[in-house]
Amino acid sequence: MQQSSFQAKFKAAIAIAQMDRNYRSKNKDQIQNQLHGNITQHNGNKCTLYMGNDEMTEIDKNEIKHNQVINKNNEQQKIPSFEVMLLKKSKNSEQEWKQRWTVCKNNRLIYYLPEDRNSPHGVLDFNIMSYSLQDVKDQQQNIIEFVLIPNGSKKKFIFKAETSQETTKCYQIVKENKDTSWGAKQVLDSLNKYPIFWRTDRISYQQFLQTGDTADILLFRSNETNALIQRGLTGSDYDHAAILLRYQSGSLYTLEATKCFGVGLCSWSIVQIIRN
Template sequence: MSQRIPINIFCWQQSIPLYRLKYYYSWRLRIASYYQQEGFTETHLSHMEGMILKKSPHRIQGWQQIWVECSDNRLVYYLPDNRNTPFGIIDFNIMTYSIQRIIDQHGNLIEFFSTQWFQKNFIFKAKTSLETQKWFNAVSECWKDSEGAKRILQSLNKYPKFWRTDRISYEQFSKVGEAGDILLFRGRGINCQIQRGLTGSEYDHAAILLRFQSGPLYMLEATGYFGVGLCSWKDIIENRWFELYEKIMIRRLDIDRDHQFIRTVQEFVNENMGKKYQFQPIQMLKNNRSVQQINNQTNRQQRTFFCSEMIVALYKKLGIFDQRNSFGPFLPGDLSSLNRGFNVLEGKLHPEQLIDFSDI
C-alpha cells in the first residue's frame, strides 16, 4: 500500500598563501561511514532510478526522456546518451523546494513537480499513473528528511541555472567527507593562472582529504612552501582561506574504508610528511612518468612530489589505481572526471561536486 502523501507541500521562503601549516598529530584515522553521520541513517534513505519524462521549459520541445537517479536527498537527471555528466541536480539539502502533484479527474496522479520561490519548475511524469505515483513517493521520501525541508535555504538563488552544477554545501561536506576523497582547486592568483596555462589544466592544485579519529577534517597536500604537510579545515574556514580559490571541488571515493584501508593511509602520511615539492611542467611533460616510477624511486628519502602525483601515489599504495593503463604526467586536471583514463579498480570515484561556502 502506498504511503499517503499530502497533495501540496508548501515551503515559504524569505525572499594567505602562507596558510599551509604542518600539523603533527597522531595518525590514527577515524573509520567513519556515511550512514553513521548525524541525520543520515540507511532507513531514512530511498533509492530509485530509471527512465522518465521531464517537461522542457521550451514549448517546442515538450516532454523529453531523461535518466533519473533519486537517492541521498537528491534527484539527479541525465540525458539518455550521457549518463556520466548530470544535466541537472535537484539537491534538497542545499535548497528549499516544495513538491506538488497534479491529478486527473479520476484521481490518478499524472504529473508531479518540484519548485522553489522564483518559480522555476521541474515537472516529471512516467509512462503510467502507477509509475508516476511510485516516483512521486520516492522523491517525497528523499525530500522529507532533507535539510531544505527542515529550514529555509536560498543561497543558490543568486546563481543562474544553479541546477546545472553539482554542488555540496560545506555543512554536508563536513559530514560526508572521508579519508581518500580528492580535492581539486582553482586558484585566483596570477601564479595559479600561469600554472594552468602551462599545463592546460582546469585546476592548479590537488589534495587528499583526511578525517582523524576525533572527527575533524584535514587535507594532505604538497606545496612549494612546506612540501608535503597537513592543513586543518577548521583553520581554512575560520581564516576564510577558501576565498583564495575560484572553486574547490570534491571527488568522493565510495569504498569500504576497513582497518587495512585506514592503516595504509596512515602509513602513507607517516612516510611522506615533509617530503619536498617539485613542479617542473616541461620536464613532467617530457618524462611522462608512470605510477610505478613515482613510487619506486630508489631513494625514498629524496622523493619529491607534485600535488597531484602524491594522490596517484596514495591510490597506488592502496591498490585501487589502474597502474597498467595509466601514465603521466599527473596534473591536477587529470584527476577530474573528464579524464576517462583515471579510474579506480575498487569502489567508485564520483564526479566532482562544487563545495558551496555561501552560508559561511
C-alpha cells in the first residue's frame, strides 16, 4: 500500500516537472524579458531578482532608508547575564528538583543537562515568545523561587538557586532580560502551536537581520509533495539551500539557484515577500 502511494506521488511529481519544463520552453522569450527587466546594479555588481515583474524598481544603495537597514555592527544594549547551576523543578514531581546548567543573556534563558553543556535542553527566548515572570517568597519576603510562564500556555518553568540571595540575583537578571525583549513590547505566542517548543533553538527575524553575515548558509524545508519526494530520493533533510550575502550598506541578499530562473542574487526583503 505504501509502495503504491509512493509510486502515485512519484508519477505526479514527474508530471508536474514535465509541465514546468513545457511552460518554460513555451514562454522562454517572455521569461528572458522578465529577467532582463530585473537585472539591476548594486554596489558595482549585477543582481538578478526573481520577481518576474518589469515594474520592479532598481536597487540603489543611496536610496536605502537608514531606518530600514539594520547594521550587524551596532552594539547590543548591555544587559546583565549569568551562567550558573540552578535547580529546576521536575514536571513529574512537585518535590523533585534537578540540576540544570543555566545561562541567561541576550534576552534568552537556556538550560542544559549538567553532563552536556553543548546541547540545550530548553531555550526560553524572550524575543520570540512573551513570558510572564513571577517570584515566590518565604515568610521573610525573600525570593526563594522564580517562575516563567509562556503567554497563552499552562507550562511553567520553575527555578531556584542554592540560597535566596543567589535566587534573587538570578531573578533580577532574568527580569531585565525579559523586560528589554521584543516579547515585552508586543504579545508573541505563535510558538504555542508547536509541542514542547522550548526544546528547539530558534532565531527571531530581528536577530537574523542583525547577525546574518556573508557565507551563512540558509536551508529550506517544504511540505510540498515534490519536496517530500526529492528528499526521499536524495536522502537529504532539506530541499533547497542558499548562501547569505551582506553588503557594506547593511542590506542582505541571498545567492541561490531556482528551477525557473537559475542562479542569481535576490534581496532578502523580496525573499520574505515571496516566502510569505
